[in-house]
Amino acid sequence: MADPIESHVDLAALPKEERLSRMRHSAAHVLAEAMVELMPEAELGIGPPIDTGFYYDFRLPRPLNADDLVWLEERMRRSIAGKHAFRMSALTKAEAEAKWAAQPFKLDLLKDLEEGNVTQCTHAAFTDLCRGGHVNDTGEIPAFKLMSIAGAYWRGSEKNPQLQRVYGALFESQDELDAYEQQLEEARRRDHRRIGRDLKLFDLIENIGPGHVIWLPAGATIRRELMRWIEDLEIERGYQHIVTPNVGKKELYVRSGHWSHYQEAMYPIMEREGEIYALRPMNCPSHIMVYESELHSYRELPIRLAELGNMHRWEKSGQLTGMSRVRIMTLNDSHIFCTGPEQVEEEIAGVLHLMEEVYGTLGLRNYSYRLSLGDPDDKEKYVDNPPMWEMGEALLRRVMQQSGLEFYEAKGEAAFYGPKIDVQFQTAAGKDETLVTIQVDFHLPAQFELEYVAEDGTRQRPIIVHRGVLSTMERMVALLIEEYEGNFPLWLSPVQAVVIPIADRHVAYAEEVAKELRAAKLRVEVDGRNERMNGKIRDAQMRKIPYMLVVGDREAEARAAAVRVRGGGDLGATPVVDIVAKLRGERDAKALVPGVFKDA
RNA sequence: GCCUCCGUGGCUCAGUUGGCAGAGCAGCCGUUUCGUAAAUGGCAGGUCGUCGGUUCGAGUCCGACCGGAGGCUCCA
Numbered sequence: 001m002a003d004p005i006e007s008h009v010d011l012a013a014l015p016k017e018e019r020l021s022r023m024r025h026s027a028a029h030v031l032a033e034a035m036v037e038l039m040p041e042a043e044l045g046i047g048p049p050i051d052t053g054f055y056y057d058f059r060l061p062r063p064l065n066a067d068d069l070v071w072l073e074e075r076m077r078r079s080i081a082g083k084h085a086f087r088m089s090a091l092t093k094a095e096a097e098a099k100w101a102a103q104p105f106k107l108d109l110l111k112d113l114e115e116g117n118v119t120q121c122t123h124a125a126f127t128d129l130c131r132g133g134h135v136n137d138t139g140e141i142p143a144f145k146l147m148s149i150a151g152a153y154w155r156g157s158e159k160n161p162q163l164q165r166v167y168g169a170l171f172e173s174q175d176e177l178d179a180y181e182q183q184l185e186e187a188r189r190r191d192h193r194r195i196g197r198d199l200k201l202f203d204l205i206e207n208i209g210p211g212h213v214i215w216l217p218a219g220a221t222i223r224r225e226l227m228r229w230i231e232d233l234e235i236e237r238g239y240q241h242i243v244t245p246n247v248g249k250k251e252l253y254v255r256s257g258h259w260s261h262y263q264e265a266m267y268p269i270m271e272r273e274g275e276i277y278a279l280r281p282m283n284c285p286s287h288i289m290v291y292e293s294e295l296h297s298y299r300e301l302p303i304r305l306a307e308l309g310n311m312h313r314w315e316k317s318g319q320l321t322g323m324s325r326v327r328i329m330t331l332n333d334s335h336i337f338c339t340g341p342e343q344v345e346e347e348i349a350g351v352l353h354l355m356e357e358v359y360g361t362l363g364l365r366n367y368s369y370r371l372s373l374g375d376p377d378d379k380e381k382y383v384d385n386p387p388m389w390e391m392g393e394a395l396l397r398r399v400m401q402q403s404g405l406e407f408y409e410a411k412g413e414a415a416f417y418g419p420k421i422d423v424q425f426q427t428a429a430g431k432d433e434t435l436v437t438i439q440v441d442f443h444l445p446a447q448f449e450l451e452y453v454a455e456d457g458t459r460q461r462p463i464i465v466h467r468g469v470l471s472t473m474e475r476m477v478a479l480l481i482e483e484y485e486g487n488f489p490l491w492l493s494p495v496q497a498v499v500i501p502i503a504d505r506h507v508a509y510a511e512e513v514a515k516e517l518r519a520a521k522l523r524v525e526v527d528g529r530n531e532r533m534n535g536k537i538r539d540a541q542m543r544k545i546p547y548m549l550v551v552g553d554r555e556a557e558a559r560a561a562a563v564r565v566r567g568g569g570d571l572g573a574t575p576v577v578d579i580v581a582k583l584r585g586e587r588d589a590k591a592l593v594p595g596v597f598k599d600a
Numbered sequence: 601g602c603c604u605c606c607g608u609g610g611c612u613c614a615g616u617u618g619g620c621a622g623a624g625c626a627g628c629c630g631u632u633u634c635g636u637a638a639a640u641g642g643c644a645g646g647u648c649g650u651c652g653g654u655u656c657g658a659g660u661c662c663g664a665c666c667g668g669a670g671g672c673u674c675c676a
Contacts, residue, residue, distance in 0.1 A: 156673075158674090210666095316674065568637085
């Protein structure tokens with residue numbers, strides 16, 4: 001017989017997070033109640049709270065549709081209006097197994113529960129296996145909305161059956177729920193796929209193949225500016241740039257371990273004249289070949305080999321997303337060959353500094369550092385060498401602690417050959433995405449039997465630091481589009497200024513103005529179309545061009561232009577020489593917002 | 601890859617119960633020569649993602665495939 005458990009809770013006294021979590025979890029119960037009424041054959045999975053609400057997983061006799069969501073939500077609201085109490089009680093394992101005999105997922109959950117630890121929760125006519133964490137009665141469930149239907153594997157493993165997941169949003173007030181929906185709308189506005197098309201930055205053409213980015217002239221300009229910039233920063237820091245091929249022989253990848261650990265993520269293999277080639281999924285093996293091609297002295301190390309190298313990965317079709325998840329990408333990559341742990345620490349500290357500088361200049365703020373660890377139990381995913389993992393993880397942890405930067409740790413997120421520091425960004429849609437990684441690698445040096453000649457003449461094994469800073473050009477530009485909402489800083493703007501002649505007779509002068517700006521390597525267009533000035537301004541605004549230089553009779557007379565800043569600011573008539581100086585200064589300072597920069 | 605949904609000119613969308621493919625913007629040709637977010641007239645543009653099926657007849661119904669979106673799994 002079930003024993004009741006006292007579970008009254010004073011919601012107002014709880015921290016908001018705990019209160020919300022109880023409300024969300026309770027709402028999931030009410031969703032399940034509604035679902036078993038809609039489809040009595042429904043098999044129940046789990047229904048936890050999440051950041052924005054809750055979900056519940058079900059195996060159902062048929063696919064859910066939008067009308068079902070409307071019905072379920074209605075039914076939930078009735079249950080909420082009924083103010084049914086949530087009652088927790090304990091039962092024995094045997095009782096529970098009998099009770100959920102027809103519920104395979106509940107039985108699966110029960111297997112992991114210890115006797116004496118089995119509890120259930122009842123509200124209205126519905127009882128679910130549950131460890132608790134509810135509000136007192138359904139009436140305490142506040143503003144919510146069923147959002148979407150999705151597929152999800154039972155217990156998150158693709159080896160298990162796939163269930164239908166219903167997502168709900170839930171907040172304490174209707175205002176907060178409305179704000180959340182507005183936030184989703186805002187995310188859609190900032191979506192790099194939409195802006196990328198509107199501003200003609202990039203394209204994905206069906207016949208070229210999914211995940212294969214076409215950089216249109218405007219996008220290619222942004223990409224080129226970023227690449228020039230990062231290469232210059234690297235040169236200042238002692239990096240040497242190399243260029244290596246996009247393909248390599250099978251033997252190279254067998255030796256690196258990619259063949260056995262990474263092959264399903266590689267493009268199909270090529271074969272000719274009895275030789276097998278692969279499109280490279282990573283640049284490390286090629287860079288190692290460069291290191292290996294000569295004998296190195298400890299005096300040369302650290303050797304920092306860098307390349308804006310192309311990588312080719314057969315991402316699963318369902319995983320491709322605009323420019324942020326693609327199949328062919330260009331990574332701002334480098335491999336730093338170090339003599340030992342001390343040098344590794346110094347080098348990683350240097351990389352972290354560079355990251356802070358680069359992200360600071362780009363105005364990026366929503367990121368955090370994650371120490372991604374291996375999983376000793378997962379011998380399939382990771383190379384099996386426990387001491388190597390322990391050494392690498394301890395080393396990275398020490399560097400992060402010394403850097404003074406905040407970080408958190410995550411198990412099972414490492415690369416197959418070693419632990420890493422991931423830079424995690426929040427996308428416009430609120431999702432966490434890895435931008436770049438820093439990895440310590442003892443594995444590849446061993447695989448390739450790399451050496452350097454130490455001070456005492458002996459041969460020693462170097463340690464490799466793998467690192468990106470700007471990430472792949474694809475993912476970085478996707479992120480920047482969303483960050484700036486397409487309003488790029490002057491230095492990155494594909495077109496930095498458009499000269500707008502008021503009438504046809506001003507076109508010649510407009511060309512002269514443009515010529516002066518171009519002499520300063522500014523990217524300028526003249527809008528000589530047969531349009532009214534208002535129309536040209538509107539078009540320039542929509543194209544998010546930082547500066548509009550309006551020229552009419554008065555300006556032509558004074559060798560000036562009326563300067564309008566993107567967003568509406570009017571700087572008034574300004575001599576062309578001053579405009580050139582101002583834009584140059586703003587560009588070279590990489591100012592984030594046009595019109596604000598003041599020349600020192 | 602898996603689950604659900606979606607696919608009509610370059611873009612955004614309309615298209616009744618299956619009955620002759622439409623609009624706005626963009627483009628092109630004119631007219632207008634204009635002072636800070638859309639002047640105006642005309643023209644052109646679509647094998648309705650592809651292939652197959654049902655039907656007298658398919659944009660519309662069915663199937664497969666391709667592509668996209670949201671999830672799951674995986675990852676820069």
